[in-house]
Amino acid sequence: MITADHLTRRYGDFTAVGNVTFEARPGLVTGFLGPNGAGKSTTMRMLCGLTPVTSGTAHVLGMPFRELTNPGRRVGVLLDASAQHAGRTGREALTVSAMLMGVGRRRVTEVLDLVGLTPKEADRRVRGYSLGMRQRLGIANALLGEPEVLILDEPANGLDPAGIRWMRDLLRDFVRSGGTVLLSSHLLHEVEKVADEIVVIGNGRIVAQGSTEFLLSHSQRSLEDLFLDLTADVSRDAAAPATHESTRENAR
Numbered sequence: 001m002i003t004a005d006h007l008t009r010r011y012g013d014f015t016a017v018g019n020v021t022f023e024a025r026p027g028l029v030t031g032f033l034g035p036n037g038a039g040k041s042t043t044m045r046m047l048c049g050l051t052p053v054t055s056g057t058a059h060v061l062g063m064p065f066r067e068l069t070n071p072g073r074r075v076g077v078l079l080d081a082s083a084q085h086a087g088r089t090g091r092e093a094l095t096v097s098a099m100l101m102g103v104g105r106r107r108v109t110e111v112l113d114l115v116g117l118t119p120k121e122a123d124r125r126v127r128g129y130s131l132g133m134r135q136r137l138g139i140a141n142a143l144l145g146e147p148e149v150l151i152l153d154e155p156a157n158g159l160d161p162a163g164i165r166w167m168r169d170l171l172r173d174f175v176r177s178g179g180t181v182l183l184s185s186h187l188l189h190e191v192e193k194v195a196d197e198i199v200v201i202g203n204g205r206i207v208a209q210g211s212t213e214f215l216l217s218h219s220q221r222s223l224e225d226l227f228l229d230l231t232a233d234v235s236r237d238a239a240a241p242a243t244h245e246s247t248r249e250n251a252r
């Protein structure tokens with residue numbers, strides 16, 4: 001379970017994230033959508049204790065992320081695939097993480113195989129990796145500790161079509177076995193296929209949330225049309241965030 005409760009982050013006078021409240025529940029993929037600069041990464045960083053909150057609370061598995069002992073064994077995080085040590089090989093990067101988490105080396109080979117990085121690719125330095133390969137390595141790192149929760153910021157970015165399908169199957173399998181997934185993405189067709197629940201953020205505020213089925217059945221439109229409508233003119237001065245009911249009005 002992931003819980004954001006009135007989560008707010010200000011930079012000076014600017015509210016990057018304001019009063020964001022939502023849950024991502026076990027057994028479900030929760031899609032986190034919003035235009036560029038809407039506040040998705042800031043929210044995810046607050047959930048992972050990497051950006052301090054101005055007010056509100058962020059809990060993962062019932063506690064602040066920073067209070068989890070050995071967090072990598074509980075929560076798999078991919079926030080920035082390019083933030084990997086360029087001078088290490090993929091295998092070395094994973095081996096260091098495995099050592100920190102107390103995970104056996106065999107798991108490194110397992111996750112490399114799982115994400116489709118060949119032994120030859122795994123032994124190349126990360127600086128020579130394509131975006132898709134970095135993304136696969138980041139996903140491998142998130143899966144390394146066999147966590148219960150995945151927090152993934154645009155994990156499909158740079159993946160080829162086979163990779164995107166693989167990712168979808170992986171996430172569906174993960175939640176089928178009781179895991180929790182929070183996933184941000186700009187690939188709306190993909191989110192429509194993979195997400196059970198959707199949270200839409202615009203200018204730092206939640207503009208809609210609910211089950212994918214609910215949102216789509218009430219709008220009678222694609223997720224792309226609904227998203228573009230909901231985020232077309234989100235005003236920073238807008239009143240309280242939309243709930244299921246007001247989303248229903250919007251979606252008509």
Ligand SMILES: Nc1ncnc2c1ncn2[C@@H]1O[C@H](COP(=O)(O)OP(=O)(O)OP(=O)(O)O)[C@@H](O)[C@H]1O
Pocket residue numbers: 011016034035036037038039040041042043
């Ligand atoms: N350290 C910072 N200092 C000042 N402003 C920041 C900082 N970090 C983020 N912001 C601002 O907060 C807002 C939200 O940024 P964020 O990266 O969370 O958006 P996003 O929804 O993830 O966007 P994208 O889809 O482009 O990745 C943006 O206006 C951004 O410029």
